[in-house]
Amino acid sequence: MLKRLTSLAVSLVLIMGVLAACGSDNKNNGNSATNGTDTGEKQVTINMFTASPEYTEAFNAYIKEYAKVKPNVKINLEIMQADYNTVLKSKISSGNVPDVFQTTAGGDIDTFAEYSADLTEEPLAAAMTESIRTSMTSTDGRVLGLPVKGNLMNMIVNMDLLEEAGITAIPTTTAELDDAITKLEAKGITPFANAYKEWWVWKHEFQHFVNAAAEDANITSQELVNQFIAGTTTFQDHPVLYTNFFNFVDTTVEHGTSKPLERDSNAQVSDFATGQGAFMTGKGAWDEEAIKKITPDINLQIAGYPVSDKSEQATIATGADQALRISKDSPVLEETIEFFNWLYTSDYGKNWFSAVAKVIPPIQDAPLPDLDMPKQMEEILKTAKSGELSVNYSLDTFHQKFGEIMQAYIGGSKTKDKAVEEIQQAWIQFGSSK
Known part of the structure; x- marks a missing residue:
């Protein structure tokens, strides 16, 4: 998932060892082979093109570590967020497919299937947790992606502000949320910190309502999404979507930080961390470190969205929504797969997710990071169910359009x-790769 730094394009090339030729098309792809003077092994360069600038330092760390394991392998890392999807499609259409590139998981696994190496029988696939491996698997049963991280998407709550307002429990129903808003505002506390300038935060909120609507219809979230893609159901068929979702959005705007369409992800983090919002919407576990850099002792708690009058529907969505792909036509395919097998199965790799990237590991037998949100998730899921990461059942082309429509709605240029x-x-039109 693209997080934190919207409207910022970060282009970083990390070069280790001897600089390989760059700027060539995919036939060479900067991967000219020469004999290594120290090891006698062929020198190769792997070109990675990713869209997660928040993990730049963490990516650099495992690249540096791998140089100790394979001195003959150099990894060029290019990171871009703004316009990433456009640039990626341009690279692919021109035949300059990066050796490694990033997409969303779920439905988009099929979108880029023709460019992706089959990793089904690789050790890295066996290392993934079962639910995350499913998000990396195409409809024909092949593992075509690598999880960037495990994730959870939820409301983030400033418990100190709730306590100040006399709220003893996080609201789990719409009625409880209305009561909490009244109490917060009576103390002069703004209830919601939003980031509605970002198109992607909308999908993170919306999926919780999709999960509830599917439960009410006695079908899976994937079945419900497939019905919308097929055009066989409508919002009006599902009150949680037609009424509750829009009521929630209206509530967050009315009782949230001012000028919501001007608040991006960074502004939202700052607003929340400095006490200008009791509930942080549209985000997830990846923001904890950024929040605590501003206010280290903030008392955070994760929570599901109050989507209905059923408290059990206030769930936390878990899974993996971002995938790395290895180009099946890469001239350094073998070396690239070997690199990721190392990352997903070695002792260093198992600890890299939690200790360096500080994310929820998407692989088995790896420790959780020393952060509040993942630890809270682990405790919550001992007794409660998790919500599906139903964003994965639609393509990001749909989600981006959805976000733009919702921005127009709260801006007043579209009716409900x-x-x-x-x-x-x-x-x-955009929901499926078919």
Whole structure:
């Protein structure tokens, strides 16, 4: 998932050892082979193109470590966030497919299947947790992606502000949320810190309502999403979507930080960390470190969204929504797969996720990071169910359009019914790779 630094393009090339030729097309791809003077092994360069600038330092760390394992392998890391999808498609259409590139997981595994190496029988696939391996698997049963990280998506709550307002428990129903808002505002506390300038935060909120609507319809979230993609159901068929979701959005705008369409991810983190919002919407575990850099002793708690009058539907969505892909036509395919097998199975790799990247490991037998949110998740899921990461059942082309429609809705240029109509049309048009 693209997080934190919207509107910022970070282009970073990390070069280790001797600089290989760059700027060539995929036939060479900067991977000219020469004999290593120290090891006698062929010198190769792996070109990675990713969209996660928040993990730049962490990626650099495992690249540096791998240089000790394989001195003949150099890894060029290029990171971009703004316009990443556009640039990636341009690279692919020109035949300059990076050796490693990033996409969303789930449905987009099929979108880029023709460019992706089959990793089904590799040790790295066996190392993934079962639920995450499913998110990396195509409809024909092949593992075509590598999880960037495990994730959880939830509301983030400042418990000190709730306590100040006399709120003894995090709201889990819409009625409890309304009561909490009243108490917070009575103390002069703004209830919501939003980041509605970002298109991607909308999908993170919306999926919780999709999960509840599916439960009410007695079907899976994937079945419900497939119905929308097929055009066989509507928002009006699901009150949690047609009524509750829009009521929630309206509530967060009315009782949130000012100028919501001007608040990006970084502004939202700052607002929340400095006590200008009791609930942080549209985000997840990846923001904990950024929040604590501003206010180290903040008392955080993760929570599900109050989507209905059923407290059990306030769940936390878990899974993996971002995938790395290895180009099946890479001239350094063998070396690239070997590198990721090392990362996902070695002792260093198992500890890299938690100790260096400080994310929820997507692999088995790896420790959790020393952060509050993952630890809270582990405790919560001992007694409660998790929500599906249902964003994975639609393509990001749909989610981006969805976010743009919702921005127009809260900006006042679209009515609710017009927004609903356009979302349903976008789901049919952009929701599936088929």
